[in-house]
Amino acid sequence: MSTQENYDDLDFDPVALREKYRLEREKRLREDGNEQYIEVKDDFSRYLDDPYVAPIKRDPVSDEVDVLVIGGGFGGLLAGARLKEAGIKDVRIVEKGGDFGGTWYWNRYPGAQCDIEAYVYLPLLEELNYVPKEKYSHAPEILAHSSAIGKHYDLYEKALFQTQVTNMQWDEDTARWTVETNKGDKVRARFVAMANGPLDRPKLPGIPGIDTYNGHTFHTSRWDYDYTGGSPEGGLTKLKDKRVAIIGTGATSVQCVPHVGEMAKQLYVFQRTPSGVDVRGNSPTDEKWAASLKPGWQKERMENFNALVSGVPQAEDLVNDGWTDLIGKMLEMFRKGEAGDGTGRSLPEIVELANFEKMNEIRARAEELVNDPNTAEELKPYYAMFCKRPCFHDDYLPTFNRPSVELIDTNGQGVDRITEKGVVVDGKEYEVDCIIFGTGFEVGTDYTRRAGYDIVGKQGQKLSDKWQDGMKTFHGMQSNGFPNCFLMSAQQGGFSANYPHLLNEVAVHLAHIVSHMKANDLTKVEASESAEAAWVEGIISGEGPAMQIGGEGCTPGYYNNEGKPNPKLRYGAFYSGGSIAFWDLLEKWREAGDFDGLEFSS
């Protein structure tokens, strides 16, 4: 263990920071962990209502399709696109929103914007011959691009919108899935792709009195523009005479607070844990650059970005932004540490010091941009980088300099109470006309709770029963006993900070297996028991990626199950070799052509 004397060469005190992080974490730990949140159902189910389109009325559909895709976000669109490209035409997407877009359909709050560079984040840019207008696209452009993908690949014709799956059952005799919905549909499908995404179900904070409030409320993922006026671009004119509370200061609130702060008569931002907010630096797309792009540019750029954020050195940093800088710097320290930096410090200590330095920069930014020293101090995050989602914004911190905006820091405890009139912290009641919940989405709750249905496989086996001790798949995509069903996620597969990149790799793999079966008249495929067992063993015994997010020593949040280790969640880990190795493994598996680990029948 180092002593403080070892740190004379540094201009900060790592021992004091370590202790500060520990104390900040400890005061946030709660016995109820992930149970602290209210499930959005029954009396709270109105928080799920779609404010963006009128309800669609249509007759129930009863027919058969080759592939039914559940979810019309980027995962479902990519599945549809790659299947169509592989010659599978009969594809139906079932989507609970009123259009394609998934997270970008729901999250239309003012200021919503991608924070992975748009040129690598938006899928299928070359296929659609489109270059985003800015380095970081705003939500309307992303929603429009989702719709353009749907049109380009003819995915609208068969799609069922505003439709939620209620039941999904395998029939061994006909080798078909029967999928039922809340619109009375009964669709038989040879294959089902589960593209229902990880952060789709809003959650509410379990604050006492939440149901007693008499004012207006909504969740950020169902923004009420009728109430606020304006649009995702801002201009919330109807808030001019309103006192507004925003509860939560995660990535969503960081983006919408500047707009609400600009227009509301009074804004109170209720904070439990501050986000780390780094420089954004958005810019319009350089048209000359866009015109100079050569075929293959998006794949090359996506791979370059993913390599850099995975710690694989590249000759050039094509994206060159907060992510590549951040992770690049940390990995550089890591490499220096491996080589020894001449101080005698251990590798983990060198990495920890690099992390402290980066977070010192983020904390200094709060001091630099926020005039009131107390508010600036309260906005400083005291936890390690990657304990929570890093945020990037140029207007969030300065918003607290507006006389009409007040940060109400709850010292890690959260809001005490909600009354008929407003929000109480530390005995003081803040009367407001409206409460906006920027309190995020369910993570780590059971699949059946989030989806609202179970998947019933061979011999009536429920997926929730099979997975009661943890997820079990082969390659993160197929589960024994659940033939012709493909999961599209990062769990037990490769994780990338650029989520659409991983969805694309999974979609390509799905299309490969399905087109092989169509070409060879094969009716059924499932993971063999032994291949699945070996894959699961590999996942749970893996060391995890070098850049581990949300470790147990972190401040609580959804990255670490609110600070409560849950052995079941180990099964949902990512492939320990990282996304590049995982996608390489899938590609070699496809090239080998023997479909090792799968069992087919005709």
Ligand code: NDP
């Ligand atoms: P988060 O889960 O990140 O944030 C929820 C917020 O609510 C936290 O600040 C949390 O505090 C706070 N909170 C919860 N309970 C209470 C309480 N009782 N009292 C006071 N505060 C409370 O949700 P977001 O919607 O912000 O973001 C979710 C994810 O969506 C992000 O992590 C990111 O992955 C994604 N996202 C991506 C964007 C992009 O790409 N551009 C933009 C926005 C979101 P605490 O931290 O203490 O738990």
